[in-house]
Amino acid sequence: MITFKDVTKTYPDGTSALKSINLNVKDGELLTLIGPSGCGKTTTMKMINRLIEPTEGEVLIHNKNIQEYNIHELRWNIGYVLQEIALFPHMTIEENISIVPEMKKWKKKDLSVRIDELMDMVGLDSVKHRKRKPSELSGGQQQRVGVLRALAADPDIILMDEPFSALDPISREQLQKDILSLHKEIKKTIVFVTHDIDEALAMGDRVCIMREGTIVQVDKPQNLILNP
Numbered sequence: 230m231i232t233f234k235d236v237t238k239t240y241p242d243g244t245s246a247l248k249s250i251n252l253n254v255k256d257g258e259l260l261t262l263i264g265p266s267g268c269g270k271t272t273t274m275k276m277i278n279r280l281i282e283p284t285e286g287e288v289l290i291h292n293k294n295i296q297e298y299n300i301h302e303l304r305w306n307i308g309y310v311l312q313e314i315a316l317f318p319h320m321t322i323e324e325n326i327s328i329v330p331e332m333k334k335w336k337k338k339d340l341s342v343r344i345d346e347l348m349d350m351v352g353l354d355s356v357k358h359r360k361r362k363p364s365e366l367s368g369g370q371q372q373r374v375g376v377l378r379a380l381a382a383d384p385d386i387i388l389m390d391e392p393f394s395a396l397d398p399i400s401r402e403q404l405q406k407d408i409l410s411l412h413k414e415i416k417k418t419i420v421f422v423t424h425d426i427d428e429a430l431a432m433g434d435r436v437c438i439m440r441e442g443t444i445v446q447v448d449k450p451q452n453l454i455l456n457p
């Protein structure tokens with residue numbers, strides 16, 4: 230589904246962020262990406278939707294180099310959930326979720342049904358919440374809307390970069406459960422970055438462990454060799 234072939238990234242200031250990594254994310258799996266701060270997780274994620282270009286090597290989606298895709302099509306087909314809650318504050322929840330579907334020219338009626346469905350999936354009351362502004366929701370609820378926005382236009386791939394980092398432990402635990410049940414339901418390919426090993430093990434079909442720009446292990450949680 231997503232393939233990294235000998236991908237190296239050296240930033241213009243000489244920082245070596247990725248050192249010839251090879252990775253294959255399978256269709257429909259939830260892969261967690263774990264490693265200490267600075268090991269290259271975000272660089273890896275941003276390469277998948279071409280926010281960052283490799284210095285060497287190539288990234289393929291469905292066996293096609295991502296350079297060959299139309300950039301808009303590529304990005305519409307990849308939902309990205311960011312670390313910081315990044316909803317537009319002046320727009321309602323409904324408007325925030327509708328951004329990509331509207332660019333894709335979805336019919337209003339289909340979109341409205343879709344929003345109901347999505348909000349229901351993560352336990353948000355559509356009638357009560359869809360017309361609200363982000364500031365009228367709790368942090369946990371806003372982060373859920375961020376997830377829904379990424380899912381709204383039915384992308385093939387969902388990237389989540391530490392989506393829970395701003396949350397309290399209880400909201401965090403709830404959102405972990407929500408994402409796992411979402412993943413069961415929609416069976417999309419998800420790459421999920423975290424620096425919390427328990428979260429990586431609990432959520433990943435497979436876990437990719439990174440260190441200093443390299444991949445040290447990629448395996449099912451039960452097969453990983455973990456240092457005490």
Ligand code: ADP
Pocket residue numbers: 240241242244245246264265266267268269270271272273
């Ligand atoms: P992680 O997400 O695992 O914390 P990153 O991918 O953000 O790691 O960063 C990997 C390395 O690249 C770090 O050393 C970081 O400081 C460096 N880095 C990230 N972005 C840039 C940039 N735009 N310019 C220079 N160095 C960068």
Ligand code: ADP
Pocket residue numbers: 364365366367368369370400
């Ligand atoms: P969570 O369990 O996700 O942290 P909270 O306890 O913060 O939720 O919020 C509980 C309820 O209060 C939610 O239904 C939310 O919509 C509502 N709420 C939270 N903050 C605001 C606000 N600033 N304005 C209006 N309603 C709010």
